[in-house]
Amino acid sequence: MSDAGADWPGEPVNVSDSEFNEFIGKYPYVIIDCWAPWCGPCRILGPVIDELAGDYKGKIVFGKLNTDENQATAMTHGIMSIPTLLFFKNGELVDKTMGAMPKTALEPKIQSHL
Amino acid sequence: MEYDLVIIGGASAGFSAGIYAARAGLNAIILDEGMGGGQAATSPWIENYPGYEGIGGMDLMMKMKEHAEKNLPVEVGVHVESVNQSDGVFTINAGSRTFQSKSVIFATGAKYKKIGVPGEEKLTGRGVSYCATCDGAFFRGKNVAVIGGGNNGLTEALHLKHVGADVTLIHRRDVLRAEQVLQDQLVKEDIKMLLNQDTQEILGDDMVTGIRMLNKTTGEVEDHEFQGVFISVGEIPNTELAVSLGAELQDSGYIKVDTKLRTNVKMVYAAGDVTGGLRQVITAAAEGAIAAMSAYDDVKRPYWV
Structure with missing residues (x-):
């Protein structure tokens, strides 16, 4: 079981509209950080996501979706505010958070879906 | 160390x-x-x-x-x-x-401060936003309100206008607090204004559909349709x-x-x-x-x- 995720990325993967569906179905637990370059709170959350991707390597795969460049996916998921985190288990949306938050606040949420 | x-x-x-x-x-x-x-x-x-x-x-x-x-x-x-x-x-x-x-x-x-009216919390991220630079792009071509008559409110209103939203500025007093230069830009950009208005509720179930306001000039409570509400009240x-x-x-x-x-x-x-x-x-x-x-x-x- 623990070996299953050995090859999974330990840092966030940039995902585009065209890759999105394949990406969220590729791993059992995927968290997508929806962000844009000019969003201040997104830049607060960014380093937290980088860290979590390392901490949870092999258990969770993190993706980053630039909503400026990938408006179709943002629209499909009704995103009207960033940063938004989308939580997918086996390709199904199971949870969502909005706004920047410290790692200590985010971790319980992440672990509740492990 | x-x-x-x-x-x-x-x-x-x-x-x-x-x-x-x-x-x-x-x-x-x-x-x-x-x-x-x-x-x-x-x-x-x-x-x-x-x-x-x-x-x-x-x-x-x-x-x-x-x-x-x-x-x-x-x-x-x-x-x-x-x-x-x-x-x-x-x-x-x-x-x-x-x-x-x-x-x-x-x-x-x-x-940022919240207004503290019904609907605000529930609709945050569903049309209610506190950051026009973050979320403005999602409201291109949409009808949005900016609540707040200070420098930040006017700057946000101008930004939203520039990204292509249809913008109305709402303020609770009958004069804006923002500096004159920004007020002049607001007029030049043809941004609508609703002054002397108390925001009473942000309307909508899953998405923002409007704002219920008390027009303090007439004493009437009116509902105005909006798809987005940007809050900048301090x-x-x-x-x-x-x-x-x-x-x-x-x-x-x-x-x-x-x-x-x-x-x-x-x-x-x-x-x-x-x-x-x-x-x-x-x-x-x-x-x-x-x-x-x-x-x-x-x-x-x-x-x-």
Whole structure:
């Protein structure tokens, strides 16, 4: 079981509209950080996501979706505010958070879906 | 290692404090919970910082950050959880890391204020937003309201107009508080205004559909249709850490400081939005410099010995 995720990325993967569906179905637990370059709170959350991707390597795969460049996916998921985190288990949306938050606040949420 | 000075908050006050402290010879460090830049980094456009006729908030703040980094360490992504003092040494706890210091500057800024009306909480992220630079692009071609008649409200309204939204500015008084130059731009850009309006409720089940307002001129309650509501009605200073050390607050809730930016707690200073006043990038930067020099004086040549 623990070996299953050995090859999974330990840092966030940039995902585009065209890759999105394949990406969220590729791993059992995927968290997508929806962000844009000019969003201040997104830049607060960014380093937290980088860290979590390392901490949870092999258990969770993190993706980053630039909503400026990938408006179709943002629209499909009704995103009207960033940063938004989308939580997918086996390709199904199971949870969502909005706004920047410290790692200590985010971790319980992440672990509740492990 | 013990620092001479730890600066909590990396935005205009903190960066300026860091530059002055480091150049004076203090062993100082800046800690910021985000990427640095604070609230100003979310401002679409700043036109009153001398030297720049107009510059994006993020741009200006990243220039300041780079400038600070040439002078002292700037640690980002460091969320300070508590600050304690014992035997003249401050211990700053930030999760797995701790920092010790002889003095502390709180340049912790402020966070946006909510209006506190029904629907606001529920519809946040579903059409209600507090950051036009973040979320403006989702409202291109849509009918949006900006609530707030200060500089920030008008700047957000102009930004939303520029990204292609149909914008109405709503203010609770019959005159705007924002500077004249911004008011002139608002008129020039043909942004609609609803003045003397009390926001009573933000309407919508899953998505914002409008705002219920009391027109204070007529006394009538009216519903107006909107797909987005941007709220810019002021801010709340981040004073918790300073208060935990015993720093006194003004009646307005901002940290009480003297003209040297000293708080009532020895070796503890505050600068920028957290002290109230004009709350501009330029005043925050000025206060950072003053606070740093006060810290320098007190660390290097304390007046009480």
